[in-house]
Amino acid sequence: MSESSLDVLAIGNAIVDVISRSEDQFLTQRGLDKGIMRLIDAAEGEALYADMGPGMEVSGGSAANTAVGVGLFGGRAGYIGKVSEDELGKTFRHDISRAGVRFETAPAVSGTPTARCLILVTEDAERTMNTYLGACVELGPDDIDAEMVAAAQVTYLEGYLWDPEEAKKAFRKAFAITKESGRRASLSLSDPFCVDRHRAEFRELTEHYVDVLFANEDEIMSLYEVGDFDQALQHVRGHCEIAVLTRSEKGSVVVRGDEIHVIDAAPVERIVDATGAGDMYAAGFLYGLTRGFDLGRCGRLGALAAGEIISHFGAKPEIDVKAFIDQSAHALQA
Amino acid sequence: MSESSLDVLAIGNAIVDVISRSEDQFLTQRGLDKGIMRLIDAAEGEALYADMGPGMEVSGGSAANTAVGVGLFGGRAGYIGKVSEDELGKTFRHDISRAGVRFETAPAVSGTPTARCLILVTEDAERTMNTYLGACVELGPDDIDAEMVAAAQVTYLEGYLWDPEEAKKAFRKAFAITKESGRRASLSLSDPFCVDRHRAEFRELTEHYVDVLFANEDEIMSLYEVGDFDQALQHVRGHCEIAVLTRSEKGSVVVRGDEIHVIDAAPVERIVDATGAGDMYAAGFLYGLTRGFDLGRCGRLGALAAGEIISHFGAKPEIDVKAFIDQSAHALQA
Numbered sequence: 001m002s003e004s005s006l007d008v009l010a011i012g013n014a015i016v017d018v019i020s021r022s023e024d025q026f027l028t029q030r031g032l033d034k035g036i037m038r039l040i041d042a043a044e045g046e047a048l049y050a051d052m053g054p055g056m057e058v059s060g061g062s063a064a065n066t067a068v069g070v071g072l073f074g075g076r077a078g079y080i081g082k083v084s085e086d087e088l089g090k091t092f093r094h095d096i097s098r099a100g101v102r103f104e105t106a107p108a109v110s111g112t113p114t115a116r117c118l119i120l121v122t123e124d125a126e127r128t129m130n131t132y133l134g135a136c137v138e139l140g141p142d143d144i145d146a147e148m149v150a151a152a153q154v155t156y157l158e159g160y161l162w163d164p165e166e167a168k169k170a171f172r173k174a175f176a177i178t179k180e181s182g183r184r185a186s187l188s189l190s191d192p193f194c195v196d197r198h199r200a201e202f203r204e205l206t207e208h209y210v211d212v213l214f215a216n217e218d219e220i221m222s223l224y225e226v227g228d229f230d231q232a233l234q235h236v237r238g239h240c241e242i243a244v245l246t247r248s249e250k251g252s253v254v255v256r257g258d259e260i261h262v263i264d265a266a267p268v269e270r271i272v273d274a275t276g277a278g279d280m281y282a283a284g285f286l287y288g289l290t291r292g293f294d295l296g297r298c299g300r301l302g303a304l305a306a307g308e309i310i311s312h313f314g315a316k317p318e319i320d321v322k323a324f325i326d327q328s329a330h331a332l333q334a
Numbered sequence: 335m336s337e338s339s340l341d342v343l344a345i346g347n348a349i350v351d352v353i354s355r356s357e358d359q360f361l362t363q364r365g366l367d368k369g370i371m372r373l374i375d376a377a378e379g380e381a382l383y384a385d386m387g388p389g390m391e392v393s394g395g396s397a398a399n400t401a402v403g404v405g406l407f408g409g410r411a412g413y414i415g416k417v418s419e420d421e422l423g424k425t426f427r428h429d430i431s432r433a434g435v436r437f438e439t440a441p442a443v444s445g446t447p448t449a450r451c452l453i454l455v456t457e458d459a460e461r462t463m464n465t466y467l468g469a470c471v472e473l474g475p476d477d478i479d480a481e482m483v484a485a486a487q488v489t490y491l492e493g494y495l496w497d498p499e500e501a502k503k504a505f506r507k508a509f510a511i512t513k514e515s516g517r518r519a520s521l522s523l524s525d526p527f528c529v530d531r532h533r534a535e536f537r538e539l540t541e542h543y544v545d546v547l548f549a550n551e552d553e554i555m556s557l558y559e560v561g562d563f564d565q566a567l568q569h570v571r572g573h574c575e576i577a578v579l580t581r582s583e584k585g586s587v588v589v590r591g592d593e594i595h596v597i598d599a600a601p602v603e604r605i606v607d608a609t610g611a612g613d614m615y616a617a618g619f620l621y622g623l624t625r626g627f628d629l630g631r632c633g634r635l636g637a638l639a640a641g642e643i644i645s646h647f648g649a650k651p652e653i654d655v656k657a658f659i660d661q662s663a664h665a666l667q668a
Contacts, residue, residue: 049428050428052432053432053433054393054402054428054429054430054432054433055425055428055429056390056391056392057390057391057392057425058390058391059388068388086421087420087421087422088421091389091391094383094384094388094389095388095389096388098386098387098388099387099388
């Protein structure tokens with residue numbers, strides 16, 4: 001195994017978020033389930049956008065957020081995802097590149113627009129996501145740069161990537177390369193409905209391919225179809241090297257065989273928008289892991305990063321994360 | 335004078351902001367003067383965008399922000415400004431319309447892109463603005479809907495509108511209609527460099543056309559080329575009906591002939607981004623004025639709105655302003 005040129009290579013649906021405040025009533029009237037990501041087509045996207053309030057556009061995509069987070073921590077991050085050559089696509093490319101993430105995937109040329117996610121943030125800081133996948137459906141195995149995967153310490157995929165058919169093939173190709181090259185494969189289960197759509201395959205992936213699994217409480221319970229967190233915990237610890245289970249204000253649990261860490265959530269004055277908490281937790285954790293930190297410290301880094309992101313609007317840090325982490329150094333000692 | 339159908343009609347350069355954190359060094363290296371708006375051409379815009387960090391796109395434009403603010407307060411607001419039919423233009427149209435602002439200006443069809451303002455926000459919360467005017471230069475007298483102006487209690491123009499040649503004609507047309515129809519004309523001086531560019535004309539406007547003038551300390555001192563605030567105050571009080579002079583943390587001064595109000599700034603925990611403070615002050619003030627509130631209360635409404643906007647990123651309120659104002663009712667009593 002040659003020396004790595006990347007710490008984390010993230011692969012996912014390349015999406016620009018359109019974030020808007022919303023009232024509960026708006027969701028109810030449209031039959032939208034709060035806190036859930038659902039896929040919509042172009043026509044529904046147009047209709048919903050016309051109805052929703054003024055927005056703020058920010059480059060997003062779950063795995064892309066994680067790549068940006070790793071970069072902000074000072075890690076070497078790469079990203080594979082498909083945008084179009086339209087304005088949103090250029091914005092996405094600019095933003096992720098300027099965050100220091102290596103992003104070289106060729107753009108879609110079919111004319112399908114860049115994906116967007118219409119995010120409705122309610123007063124309780126929950127985000128309800130409506131994703132038009134657009135150009136993402138054109139990501140395929142040819143977009144997986146084998147050398148990039150082989151050169152990354154960890155290749156991190158979002159469960160959402162399992163939705164578009166061609167991306168699934170890309171996903172399998174990337175995981176196969178991590179095995180061949182002795183690198184780590186990591187998966188985020190993305191959301192409980194995503195797990196519902198792909199449960200059998202996600203279980204198979206977790207058992208045979210995934211070295212580092214990220215899931216929140218709902219997702220891991222959905223994966224094993226059990227009714228409480230502890231049951232899910234007992235299931236998962238036999239099935240992948242490291243499982244990282246996040247539980248919002250209850251903190252997180254990191255488990256590797258018999259080693260287990262129960263990490264508190266970082267104190268947050270006021271939760272403004274939960275968007276991106278899981279993505280940033282993964283960024284902090286993977287940054288630590290690729291630096292060789294012990295698992296407890298990795299978890300605390302994840303919790304700190306997640307705590308920062310939920311205290312304001314949008315899935316990108318507002319602060320200089322490196323300075324933030326330096327200031328928090330005392331919290332990170334073993 | 336028939337009954338008004340609008341409280342405030344704002345006219346300005348229709349711009350989408352691209353907001354990004356920046357270090358002081360980035361400004362120094364590029365010779366950018368902190369806190370200033372400067373005009374750039376398309377090529378310079380491309381080059382600067384390529385260099386700046388990941389951004390967040392939010393519909394902006396000084397007068398447009400004010401119109402949105404008036405709408406959020408519950409006032410009836412309209413807007414005239416020129417966008418293109420590109421993605422940014424559609425975003426602008428969506429955002430301002432969904433904020434409840436009447437916006438009916440025909441889009442530019444020349445192919446010139448919608449204006450954007452590259453805003454670099456430094457650690458001290460100052461914003462350095464680089465504006466590519468794009469389609470804004472196509473706003474002309476034909477875009478001024480005479481009925482809309484005649485039906486608005488106040489027509490509010492930003493000084494920036496004096497930069498594009500055709501917009502200047504539109505500006506004069508709008509002011510003339512306010513006179514003919516017995517409505518109020520209001521002007522924001524926008525920024526001290528804008529005043530430098532157009533001092534003689536701004537003085538003439540202030541003396542003969544403007545009923546309600548908005549200016550910050552630097553702008554009003556630049557207008558009269560005097561070295562301290564009090565001198566500027568003595569000049570301006572003879573020259574327009576109402577002058578509203580904002581002074582950042584020193585609060586604001588509202589003057590109408592012999593009547594003078596010295597208003598404290600609203601307490602703010604931490605200033606994150608000064609973008610839009612003046613625009614929101616004007617929104618609060620004009621909302622109050624068109625409700626018939628006394629000038630002191632108008633000033634306190636302006637100060638509250640400005641205080642909200644500077645405590646987070648971007649020029650749009652993150653809170654439900656109406657609820658915020660209700661909560662602050664005690665601060666608004668005469």
